[in-house]
Amino acid sequence: MNDRQLVLRDDHDGVTTLTLNRPDKLNALTVGMFRELRQHIQDLREDDTVSCVIVRGAGRCFSAGHDLADIATGEEVPSRGWHSETLRMLEKLPKPVVAAVHGHCYTGALEVALAADFIVAADDARFGDTHAKWALTPVWGMSQRLPRRVGAATAKRLMFTAAMFDADEAVRIGLAEYAVPAAEFENHIAELGRQIAANSGFSHAANKQLIDVTDGGQLDAGLQYEVMESPGRGPDYQERIAAFTKKGS
Known part of the structure; x- marks a missing residue:
């Protein structure tokens, strides 16, 4: 076996x-x-x-x-x-x-x-x-x-x-x-x-979902979907921005 x-x-x-x-x-x-x-x-x-x-x-x-x-x-x-x-x-x-x-x-x-x-x-x-x-x-x-x-x-x-x-x-x-x-x-x-x-898993999941749902559809409908359905900011956004600003200071 x-x-x-x-x-x-x-x-x-x-x-x-x-x-x-x-x-x-x-x-x-x-x-x-x-x-x-x-x-x-x-x-x-x-x-x-x-x-x-x-x-x-x-x-x-x-x-x-x-x-x-x-x-x-x-x-x-x-x-x-x-x-x-x-x-x-x-x-x-x-x-x-x-x-x-x-x-x-x-x-x-x-x-x-x-x-x-x-x-x-x-x-x-x-x-x-x-x-x-x-x-x-x-x-x-x-x-x-x-x-x-x-x-x-x-x-x-x-x-x-x-x-x-x-x-x-x-x-x-x-x-x-x-x-x-x-x-x-x-x-x-x-x-x-x-x-x-290295990039945000939250953003990856959101971007993938936004693209997959609207792929092949009308542009105006896709733009509206993005505005209405985008999940916004991820739980790690403040940490990531703070790390960037600290690095640049």
């Missing part, structure tokens, strides 16, 4: 790293892995010590995608839509979530990455949606999140061709925010996490 943790959690100075941990299988996604991911998400939702979440993969890549062997033998999924629901829970965490992608990121793995607030890619990253290659259709969110990220026409091209593309192309089409040389990736992701965690 394999008692290895399939998703590792590491906490450091307000940054939590969740690492997909089947490196011998290129972190191919299974029900067991999703079950552990879901539990971590539930724990993180109530953890006020965490200000930033990084999702990444162990070993050679982020993830090669949904484990085809599991699909072929028939997965025992707790309920219909359970995978999609888990990724929606990740997406709705009241904390910034960053997908740090190196190596392979295909199909189901891309659906996981798309549930993050944004993707940072190592320059060796390769992406693709191969549902059509295997006569499958997305049920984890690809048809909804990919066009919202890159536009409907580009999403259709990627889905129809099942083509693989590199980090530069991912940046060009707006899938990834930017690419980092692979040799610098570890240090860059750590510094990015520290930079995000």
Whole structure:
């Protein structure tokens, strides 16, 4: 029996790293892995010590995608839509979530990455949606999140061709925010996490909620929502301003 943790959690100075941990299988996604991911998400939702979440993969890549062997033998999924629901829970965490992608990121793995607030890619990253290659259709969110990220026409091209593309192309089409040389990736992701965690978790949660609720809507409605629904000043605002003014005096 394999008692290895399939998703590792590491906490450091307000940054939590969740690492997909089947490196011998290129972190191919299974029900067991999703079950552990879901539990971590539930724990993180109530953890006020965490200000930033990084999702990444162990070993050679982020993830090669949904484990085809599991699909072929028939997965025992707790309920219909359970995978999609888990990724929606990740997406709705009241904390910034960053997908740090190196190596392979295909199909189901891309659906996981798309549930993050944004993707940072190592320059060796390769992406693709191969549902059509295997006569499958997305049920984890690809048809909804990919066009919202890159536009409907580009999403259709990627889905129809099942083509693989590199980090530069991912940046060009707006899938990834930017690419980092692979040799610098570890240090860059750590510094990015520290930079995000140094800012107010109250502001992060508020900004994320304001953007997510109004995304795609009319500007005037969004402006009104911001005025009426913005939670205002956080409990740490006086402390932060005092520290700044003291530093400048």
